[in-house]
Amino acid sequence: MARSRNQASSGAVGVPRVQAVQSAARILWTVGHSGARGMTLNQLAQAVEVPKSTVLRIAQTLVDEGLLEREESTGLFRLGIRTLELASMVLETLEIPRVARPHLEWLSEQTRETVHLCVLDEGEVVYVDKIESPQAIRLYSRIGRRAPAHCTGVGKALMAFLPSTERRRLVEKRPLKRFTPNTITDFFQLEKELEQIRQTGIAYDREEHEPGVRCAAAPVFDLTGRVCAAVSVAVPILRLPPGRLEELAGLVKQATQAISEALGYRAHAKRLAGSRLDVRPGP
Incomplete structure (x- = not known):
């Protein structure tokens, strides 16, 4: 059974959270729920309640890794193709x-x-x-x-x-x-x-x-x-x-x-x- 998102974000007892990683996970999750519409940088920052400059740095890193993609003409963020690869790996397990x-x-x-x-x-x-x-x-x-x-x-x-x-x-x-x-x-x-x-x-x-x-x-x-x-x-x-x-x-x-x-x-x-x-x- 899949672990809950709350459980996943809380971490093991005594292990501190890494805030940037937590923010990255929230960004991926939020963009994923936007579907084909995608999200602007302002929408994303508002949704995850993280400063826009921080969201931009994290999101750009995720773009570089193929986990997000950004449309040049509109600036909209959507899930990248590598998230599909991850999902396939999960289903295989x-x-x-x-x-x-x-x-x-x-x-x-x-x-x-x-x-x-x-x-x-x-x-x-x-x-x-x-x-x-x-x-x-x-x-x-x-x-x-x-x-x-x-x-x-x-x-x-x-x-x-x-x-x-x-x-x-x-x-x-x-x-x-x-x-x-x-x-x-x-x-x-x-x-x-x-x-x-x-x-x-x-x-x-x-x-x-x-x-x-x-x-x-x-x-x-x-x-x-x-x-x-x-x-x-x-x-x-x-x-x-x-x-x-x-x-x-x-x-x-x-x-x-x-x-x-x-x-x-x-x-x-x-x-x-x-x-x-x-x-x-x-x-």
Whole structure:
């Protein structure tokens, strides 16, 4: 699981922070969130709350290293190509995407819809793998993208199995923002749904994050019995006749059970009778 940005910036006990490195990391993170728009030097200095002269020195160093690029005509900063190389290296070191990939491909073949693999990071889901639907109408998403947890199927599947104190902390840190009329914005209503997810092993997004899109998702368990990822199938409502979402949920659960077993969860479940998620083949 990815470390939180707060953890990453705090450092080990007794090890002092290097302010310039911390500022460089904040600059990269902020520019990355600007996407294709990019950011001017003034915008960047204001966003990271560092003097403009300091931001310019650090940003220019990052440009020299290929981690940032700066457009000559506009002065806009964007992420450089070497950040993509770093991201590729990270994905190569993660065991979950490698183990999950063949099962995601199976799920894609069975459903012909967009399939996602996500992990949880401080109340947000991060897309670590994706298989696009072969059909004409597709959904926008990309590897590395973040989305709120409380209103996405994968997010709710991941949150459901956290300790209650951790769920409360995440909600306090990231209030339950409304995205559509269907978004759950009440903590106790969300808790009720998460309890149902713990019972069934299936989470749904019924147009709670994006209008016109519904998802079925399920958690992935690792060798220790911890939820380490979640998988979803996302479908535009134009291709969703009655009962189809529940049918897709069964296929998602089969895929996540297979991934969990490949990560060693079956052995864990045998040791712990009464595990929270049945690992027998789904419907």
